[in-house]
Amino acid sequence: MTKTFYVTTAIPYVNAKPHIGFAMELIQADVLARYHRMRGDETFFLTGTDEHGSKIDQVAREKGMTNQELVDENAAAFKNLADKMNASNDYFVRTTDDDHKRAVQKLWKKLQSQDDIYKDTYEGLYCVGCEAYVLEKDLVDGMCPNHNKAPEKLKEENYFFRLSKYGERIKEAIEREELKIVPKSRKHEILAMIKEGLKDVSFSRPRNILNWGVDVPDDPDQVMYVWCDALPNYISGIGYETENETFKKFWPVNAHIIGKDILRFHAAIWIGMLMSAELPLPKAIYVHGFITSEGKKMSKSLNNVVDPLDYQSKYGADPLRYFLMKEIPTTDDGDFSKARFEAVYNGDLANNIGNLVSRVLAMSCKYFDNSVPDGDINYELLQQKAREVWTGYEKSIAAFDLKKALEVVESFATYANKYVEETQPWVLAKEDQIKLAEVLYNLLEMVRHLSLLLRPFTPTVSDQIDEFLGMSEIEHDYSEKKSWGLLKAGTAIKKATPLFARID
Numbered sequence: 001m002t003k004t005f006y007v008t009t010a011i012p013y014v015n016a017k018p019h020i021g022f023a024m025e026l027i028q029a030d031v032l033a034r035y036h037r038m039r040g041d042e043t044f045f046l047t048g049t050d051e052h053g054s055k056i057d058q059v060a061r062e063k064g065m066t067n068q069e070l071v072d073e074n075a076a077a078f079k080n081l082a083d084k085m086n087a088s089n090d091y092f093v094r095t096t097d098d099d100h101k102r103a104v105q106k107l108w109k110k111l112q113s114q115d116d117i118y119k120d121t122y123e124g125l126y127c128v129g130c131e132a133y134v135l136e137k138d139l140v141d142g143m144c145p146n147h148n149k150a151p152e153k154l155k156e157e158n159y160f161f162r163l164s165k166y167g168e169r170i171k172e173a174i175e176r177e178e179l180k181i182v183p184k185s186r187k188h189e190i191l192a193m194i195k196e197g198l199k200d201v202s203f204s205r206p207r208n209i210l211n212w213g214v215d216v217p218d219d220p221d222q223v224m225y226v227w228c229d230a231l232p233n234y235i236s237g238i239g240y241e242t243e244n245e246t247f248k249k250f251w252p253v254n255a256h257i258i259g260k261d262i263l264r265f266h267a268a269i270w271i272g273m274l275m276s277a278e279l280p281l282p283k284a285i286y287v288h289g290f291i292t293s294e295g296k297k298m299s300k301s302l303n304n305v306v307d308p309l310d311y312q313s314k315y316g317a318d319p320l321r322y323f324l325m326k327e328i329p330t331t332d333d334g335d336f337s338k339a340r341f342e343a344v345y346n347g348d349l350a351n352n353i354g355n356l357v358s359r360v361l362a363m364s365c366k367y368f369d370n371s372v373p374d375g376d377i378n379y380e381l382l383q384q385k386a387r388e389v390w391t392g393y394e395k396s397i398a399a400f401d402l403k404k405a406l407e408v409v410e411s412f413a414t415y416a417n418k419y420v421e422e423t424q425p426w427v428l429a430k431e432d433q434i435k436l437a438e439v440l441y442n443l444l445e446m447v448r449h450l451s452l453l454l455r456p457f458t459p460t461v462s463d464q465i466d467e468f469l470g471m472s473e474i475e476h477d478y479s480e481k482k483s484w485g486l487l488k489a490g491t492a493i494k495k496a497t498p499l500f501a502r503i504d
């Protein structure tokens, strides 16, 4: 039976431009989706946008637009980002979609039928800027520290979700890794939070406070608050409304990829909702960190905000994808600097990988008349080397360490370049045709493996390399591709066009 794989990104709120941190998350998810497709798994990759909330209402009014016009415009920027980053998402879910709204209402009713939703009055301090109740202890001199404004005292009717009922079960699921949280430090963080006790969560707002959202079923005065609206995108986006074939095939999700700031919502509230809805739990939540710019927190005032589209338009998506996956620790904070980007681009991509591909193809074309030489394909040492590389690579991806996987790939390119230096094909060309054929066959095979290893990370580059190798038209399954010696003697090959122009 074919395996399935379902991966999601979080859905960003559409009140700001897409930033580099979300670009990284999108690429992490895309790498996993492409990797699983390459293995032959039936794969679904979901991303989308969170489009409700009174902030939208407020901005739309300022701009003289309708709410829908504003979110359409803003959602387009995120669709464009996915497009420009070469994300292979199968669907783009929007919380203003009608089928999403119906799915969320269905879920609400299910939770209600479990006696997990109840109405109560909520009294507290509300910051309009935060669009949230704030706690006394978080205020600075009576002001919201984010907005430097005194919050208003508010009393309102809310529906609440009985999250407290599920605390113990959530804790057990995480401890037993029925739900795996990666990295371990985040697992401990959420377990500590749960041990302090999970309180019931407010699930709705009166319509006079929040009028841009999903209607609460059978109560015209109440509108759903973000948790029960946004989190269910992961099921609405694959057909929870009708529980169709796609939903049955792909739920439970294999991996939710999220930032460290939204761990509690995903590893506690969402899990409680799924338990209440009697749905299977996600298999894993992968948590990444934040990206600083030139060593500092990104901010408009420091003028150090990195726009992913700037780098994409200048160098293409692949170098940016490579940099973000290799330089930013997959589950930790990392830094983006122009100097480092250029160093990695020139070092890893132009000098190491690009140079290998170009010289191996140039020599093979020159000495063997643009075709794969008839060399010995049973070269034990390289067979073993390739096996080791694949094992390290697959292990790293399975552990959600994409940085390590790329380090394995890059060191394989280094190894292949060293093999060129040691065997000196240009000397063999004058002395030993049989040895030359063997060496260049081996090198072409290494280039082929390199292309396959890079495919989830830099798909366009891999397409190019496969075309040089005459591989693009041929279908093979994953285990055939990973084995040594797939290239056929006599296959027409081409000289490589430069994959990466050096940055000077």
Ligand SMILES: [Zn+2]
Residues within 6 Å of the ligand: 127, 128, 129, 130, 131, 144, 145, 146, 147, 148
């Ligand atoms: Zn505030």
